[in-house]
Amino acid sequence: MNMNMRNSGIMLSALLSLMVLTPARASTVDYVLDHSNSFKDVTDYLMVSISDDNAGQLDFQVKTLEMLEDMAGGNYGIQSFGLNFMGLSADLSIDDFLLPDGWRVQFNKGMSEAGRFDARIMGTGRTRLDPLEFSVRGLSLDNIEAGFAAHVAGFMETGGSPGSAFFYGDTLVPPAAIPLPAAIWLFGSGLLGLAGVARRRRHLY
Secondary structure, rough: OOOHHHHHHHHHHHHHHHHOOOOOOEEEEEEEEEEEOOOOOOOOOEEEEEEOOOOOEEEEEEEOHHHHHHEEEEEEEEEEEEOOOOOHHHEEEEEHHOOHHHHHHHEEOHHHHHOOEEEEEEEEOOOOOOEEEEEEOOOOHHEEEEEEEEEEEEEEEEOOEEEEEEEEEEEEOOOOOOOHHHHHHHHHHHHHHHHHHHHHHHHOO
């Protein structure tokens, strides 16, 4: 092996090592709830984001989107949320749910016409949230079954009267491409530049 090939191999190994040592990002999936028992048009009402920290805990965020936000009135927010766990609900306990103050979990409960869910996260009229954020221990993304429901209240209907409705859906949002960190590209460019300089020097002497 000549010196040029050896140097190239060292540089490539250094670049790969930097990529491996780059901290792993938490995996996140997003779902849109685009159906309702009150609104007949199919549009994006809520977003459910689920993050896996690869340490045995899932973090959830349920957020209303523009269509509902534009109708927000007093005491507006999410009052309950339903989800399924791929048949694992029997292995979960109340203690596995890390919930906001004033919220509780119930198992095998209905969410209007969306049907029954393994778990229903519930607040009250005084504890509505937007976004709703909570965590469940002992799960990974593979344990989540697509299909969610949310009860939202406190938006203003036509005529100015306060309203509430159930929203449901299982539309997966395609993940955006995650670029490599800029530091890796800069490091790689620097290595290639050094390799070019080294080759030119060998040719001169």
